[in-house]
Amino acid sequence: MSQVDTKGRRWTLWLPLGLFVGFVVLVLFGLFRPAERTVESAMIGKPLPAFDLKAAVPDRPALKSSDFSGGNPRLLNIFASWCLPCAAEAPQLEALRRAGVEIHGVAIRDTPGDLAVFFAKYGNPYSRIGADNVSAIQFAIGSSGVPESFVIDARGVIRYQHIGDIRADQVPLILAKLKEAER
Amino acid sequence: MMRVLLAALALVLAGPVHAQDKLPPAPYAYRQLDDPAQEARAKALMDTLRCLQCQGQAISDSDAPIAGDMRNQVRLRIAQGEDPEAIRAWLIERYGSYVSYKPKVDALTWPLFAAPLAFLTLAVIVLRKRFAKGRVA
Amino acid sequence: MIANFGLAALWLAAALATLQLVAGGLSLRRETPALAGLVRPVAIAQGLLAAVAFAALIVLFWQTDLSVKLVATNSHSAKPLLYKIAGAWGNHEGSMLLWVTIMGLAGGFVALVERRLPEPTMLATLAAQAFVSIGFYAFLLMASNPFERLDPPVAEGQGLNPLLQDPGLAFHPPTLYIGYVGLSIAFSFAVGALITREVSPAFARAMRPWVLGAWIFLTLGITAGSYWAYYELGWGGWWFWDPVENASLMPWLAATALLHSVSVLASRNALRAWTVMLGVVAFSMSMVGTFLVRSGILTSVHAFAVDPTRGSFILALLAIYIGGALLLFALRAATVTEGQRFAVTSREGALVFNNVMLSATLGIVLIGTLYPLLAEAMGSKVSVGPPYFNPMGAVFVLPMLAVMAVGPLLRWRRDAMARIGKRLIVPGVLALTAFGVMVALGTGLLPALGLTLAAGLLVATLLPLAGRRLRTVTLPLWGMVLAHFGVAVSLFGMAADSAFTQERLVAARVGEIASVGPWQVRLQSIMPVAGPNWTALEGTLAASYGDDGTPAILRTQSRSFWAPVQQTNESALHTRWNGQLYAVLGEEAEGGRWQLRLWWKPFVTLIWLGGLLIGLGGLLALLGRVASDLRRLVAIDKIAYRRERQGR
Numbered sequence: 001m002s003q004v005d006t007k008g009r010r011w012t013l014w015l016p017l018g019l020f021v022g023f024v025v026l027v028l029f030g031l032f033r034p035a036e037r038t039v040e041s042a043m044i045g046k047p048l049p050a051f052d053l054k055a056a057v058p059d060r061p062a063l064k065s066s067d068f069s070g071g072n073p074r075l076l077n078i079f080a081s082w083c084l085p086c087a088a089e090a091p092q093l094e095a096l097r098r099a100g101v102e103i104h105g106v107a108i109r110d111t112p113g114d115l116a117v118f119f120a121k122y123g124n125p126y127s128r129i130g131a132d133n134v135s136a137i138q139f140a141i142g143s144s145g146v147p148e149s150f151v152i153d154a155r156g157v158i159r160y161q162h163i164g165d166i167r168a169d170q171v172p173l174i175l176a177k178l179k180e181a182e183r
Numbered sequence: 184m185m186r187v188l189l190a191a192l193a194l195v196l197a198g199p200v201h202a203q204d205k206l207p208p209a210p211y212a213y214r215q216l217d218d219p220a221q222e223a224r225a226k227a228l229m230d231t232l233r234c235l236q237c238q239g240q241a242i243s244d245s246d247a248p249i250a251g252d253m254r255n256q257v258r259l260r261i262a263q264g265e266d267p268e269a270i271r272a273w274l275i276e277r278y279g280s281y282v283s284y285k286p287k288v289d290a291l292t293w294p295l296f297a298a299p300l301a302f303l304t305l306a307v308i309v310l311r312k313r314f315a316k317g318r319v320a
Numbered sequence: 321m322i323a324n325f326g327l328a329a330l331w332l333a334a335a336l337a338t339l340q341l342v343a344g345g346l347s348l349r350r351e352t353p354a355l356a357g358l359v360r361p362v363a364i365a366q367g368l369l370a371a372v373a374f375a376a377l378i379v380l381f382w383q384t385d386l387s388v389k390l391v392a393t394n395s396h397s398a399k400p401l402l403y404k405i406a407g408a409w410g411n412h413e414g415s416m417l418l419w420v421t422i423m424g425l426a427g428g429f430v431a432l433v434e435r436r437l438p439e440p441t442m443l444a445t446l447a448a449q450a451f452v453s454i455g456f457y458a459f460l461l462m463a464s465n466p467f468e469r470l471d472p473p474v475a476e477g478q479g480l481n482p483l484l485q486d487p488g489l490a491f492h493p494p495t496l497y498i499g500y501v502g503l504s505i506a507f508s509f510a511v512g513a514l515i516t517r518e519v520s521p522a523f524a525r526a527m528r529p530w531v532l533g534a535w536i537f538l539t540l541g542i543t544a545g546s547y548w549a550y551y552e553l554g555w556g557g558w559w560f561w562d563p564v565e566n567a568s569l570m571p572w573l574a575a576t577a578l579l580h581s582v583s584v585l586a587s588r589n590a591l592r593a594w595t596v597m598l599g600v601v602a603f604s605m606s607m608v609g610t611f612l613v614r615s616g617i618l619t620s621v622h623a624f625a626v627d628p629t630r631g632s633f634i635l636a637l638l639a640i641y642i643g644g645a646l647l648l649f650a651l652r653a654a655t656v657t658e659g660q661r662f663a664v665t666s667r668e669g670a671l672v673f674n675n676v677m678l679s680a681t682l683g684i685v686l687i688g689t690l691y692p693l694l695a696e697a698m699g700s701k702v703s704v705g706p707p708y709f710n711p712m713g714a715v716f717v718l719p720m721l722a723v724m725a726v727g728p729l730l731r732w733r734r735d736a737m738a739r740i741g742k743r744l745i746v747p748g749v750l751a752l753t754a755f756g757v758m759v760a761l762g763t764g765l766l767p768a769l770g771l772t773l774a775a776g777l778l779v780a781t782l783l784p785l786a787g788r789r790l791r792t793v794t795l796p797l798w799g800m801v802l803a804h805f806g807v808a809v810s811l812f813g814m815a816a817d818s819a820f821t822q823e824r825l826v827a828a829r830v831g832e833i834a835s836v837g838p839w840q841v842r843l844q845s846i847m848p849v850a851g852p853n854w855t856a857l858e859g860t861l862a863a864s865y866g867d868d869g870t871p872a873i874l875r876t877q878s879r880s881f882w883a884p885v886q887q888t889n890e891s892a893l894h895t896r897w898n899g900q901l902y903a904v905l906g907e908e909a910e911g912g913r914w915q916l917r918l919w920w921k922p923f924v925t926l927i928w929l930g931g932l933l934i935g936l937g938g939l940l941a942l943l944g945r946v947a948s949d950l951r952r953l954v955a956i957d958k959i960a961y962r963r964e965r966q967g968r
Contacts, residue, residue, distance in 0.1 A: 017643065026693055026697060284703045
C-alpha cells in the first residue's frame, strides 16, 4: 500500500513496454524482408542419395543415382507434364542442352502418354528420364515442388538448387553454377 | 474462419499447378496400415509434419498431392519398422527444421522452452509482495 | 451515389472523432463546461455515422454495384443473397470498416449509459476511445478506402471464395470483431484511469460489463470458428494452433484474466495496477492479432499478400496506441498502489493464480506464434505446432483448472483448505476413478490428465450451488458456475476426442460396407447434384450404430464451384449423444471405387457445447450485473430526488 512496495520492482513496470518494442522491431523485419516463400533443400553439399528409377518414356533410358558420377557436372531437372511452369521452362532447358549441358529428368506423377504429348509440344532436352510416381526422389533430395533443378557434380555431390522455373535471364547463372561445380 | 480462408487461398494458388495431375494417389496416401499400432505411430508422426506446398497444414490434414505422397512415404517406412523419430530426422536432414512442427531444443530454439520458466519466475517476483505473510492487513 | 454517401459519412465520422478527442482533452486540462458537455453527444453521433457508412457498404454489396472496386473484386451477381451481404465484411476494407463501426458504436453506447465514473475519468476515457478510432479512420480513408470506384464499371464480379460461402462463416467474423473491438472500451477505461489516477472499485464495476460483453462474443466467435474449421476442412481437426487461430485466442486469454482480476478489484479493492495493465493488454492483443493476420507476415505462405504500405500503417498505429498506453502505464502505475493484501489461501489467492497461469499461457501462445519470425530474423526456418503448444499450454492450464475446482469455494481475504476439504471428496474420487480408467486403457498422458480433471470438475464446479436455496442464488453466481461447468464440459470433449477418436480411410465401391468404431457404414450411391453456383458429386452413406435398427443417412459432397473455380469437400456429420460420425467423400479411385474418410469421434461435440455454456454463463453474469447496476442507479436517483426536495 505504501510507495516502498512499488519502488523495489519499478523495472517491472517498464517490462511490458520493453517487450513491445522488441515486438515492433521483429515485425518491422518481417514486413520488409525479401518475400522468401520457398523451402530450400538442406542437401546442398551432400552426396546425391541412392535411387534407381524406371524409365518414364520408351525413347529415353532409365535414371539411377550412379548416372551422375564421372565426366562433367550435370543438371537434375524435376518436372511434370501437368505443370505449367515446366512448359515455360522448356526453352531454357533446350538452351542449356545446346550449351553442352547433360540434363537428366525426373518426371513426377506422370504417364508416358502425357509425357509424349508434352515433349512433342515443347521439345525433349533430357538424356535420361526416370519416373517417380510417389515423389520419393523429391523427399530424398529435399525438393518441395515442380519444377526444380539441381546441379550435381562429377562426384555425385549436390552443389546447387534452383527453385521454380529457370527464366531466360537465369540461364547464365545455371551455367556458372555448373562451371563452379567442376572444381 | 481465417484458417479456412488461408486453406482456400492455398488451394487457389496451388490449383493451376496440379490441375492436370491425373495419376491416382500414392498407395498409402489415403490408405491406412493394416497393423493398428503401426498406423497409430504413423498418424502421430504425420500430425506433426508440415505440408511443403500448403505449408500452413500438417500432411495429415491436406489434400495436396505432395502431402499424399509424404503420407505414403511415412506409412511405408513405419511399416518397414523404422522409428518415427528417425523418419522425422531424415526429413529434417532434407528440408531443415521447417518440415517438423515439433521444434527440437537447440541453440536457436532454447528460448521457446525457457520462456515458461521465465514467466513463472517473473510472476513470483511480481506477486511475492502481494500476499500478506502471516497476517492480513 | 450510395458509395459517395457512405464515403461522406465516413469522413464526417472521422471529423467528429477528432472533435471528440480535442474537446475531451481540453476539458481535462481546464474546467470548460461547454466543451465537456460536447463530448458525449459527439461520441454518439460519431458512432451512428460510422454505422451509416457501414450500412451503405452493405447496400452496395446487396445490389452488387460493380462500379465499386471492392464489390467487383469480392462479389458476383450469381451469389446467394446471404453471401452477397456477408461479402461486405469478408474482405480487408470491409472488415476494417466494420472495426471502426463497432468501435464508434461501443464508444457512443458508453457515452450514453455510463454515469458511475467521476466525470474527468469519463472524459479521458471517451477521448482515448476517439484517439484510437482516429487512427483506424485514417487507415481506412488513406490506405484502404472501401468505397473506391471503378470507371468504367466491370461487367461481372470475381466472386467470393467458396469456402467462405457457408452460413456460419457469414456471421463468424462479425462476432469475433465485436469481441476484439469491445475490448477497446476496457482499453480506453484503463487509459482514462491512468490519466486521472482514479483506479477504484467503482472503476472496476464500470469496466466489468464491457469486458464481460466483449468476452462473451470472443468466446462464441472462437467456439464457432473452431466448429466451422472442423466441418469445413474435412479432416476432423478442430484446432490447429495456426497463427490465425492464435490471433483470436490471445485476446480471449487476456480478457479471461481481466474478467477475473476486475472482480477482485470490484469486490476487494486489490490488484489495481495489474487490472489496468490487463485492460491495456487485452485490446493490444486484439490489435496485434489482427495486424499479424492482415499484414501476412506470419502465415508465411499463400496467405494474405504482404503489403508493406498497409502493414507499416497498422504497425505505426500499434506503436502509437499500445506503445503509448504502455508508456503511460510505466510512468503512472507506480503511483497506483496495489491495494488490499490477502492470504495465499483465499478467493483472491486463487484468482491471482488464475491470472498468473492465464498470462503465462498467453505468453506461450505469443512466443510460439512469433518464434518462426524470430528464427527467420536469425537466418533459419522453424515451425512451431501442436507438439509445442499442447504440452507447454497444459503445464499452465491444467494446474489452473485444478485450482478452479476450489477457488469459488474459498472465502475472500483468508481461508483454510481444511474448511472446504470435505466438499471435495466426491470430485476427488471421480477424478481418481477417471485416471484409473485412462491408465488401464493406456491412452496418452495429456488426454488422461485432461479427462481426470474434467471428471472432477464436472462435479466440483457445481459445488458453489450446493446447500443453497437455488431461488436465492444471484445471476452472477449462476453465470460463474455455468461458465466453469462449461470449461469442464469442453475439456472433457477435447480429452475424449484426442484419446478415443477412430479413423478409417477406405476406397469403397457402391454397396460396400466399411466399419469405424461401433459404426457400419454402407456406400449407397454416388449421384451428381447441382447448387446455385456449384455442381457436386454426392455420396449417400447409410450408417448403423451397433445393432441399432434404422441406419442414419449421411450425404457428403465433392463440390466444384465456378466463380471462382475451386473444389471443396463437404463433410457429412451424424450426431449422437455420445459422439459424432464424420464422413467425407474424396476422389474417385481405380476400379470404380471412391475414397471415403470416416471418423468416429466420441464426445467431440462437448467441446463446442462447453464453449456455448461458457458464453451463456457470461451472459447470465452480464444480465445480473446490469440489473443490479440499474437498481443502484434508480436508488441513487431517488436519494438525490429526496435530498433535493428536503433542501427546498
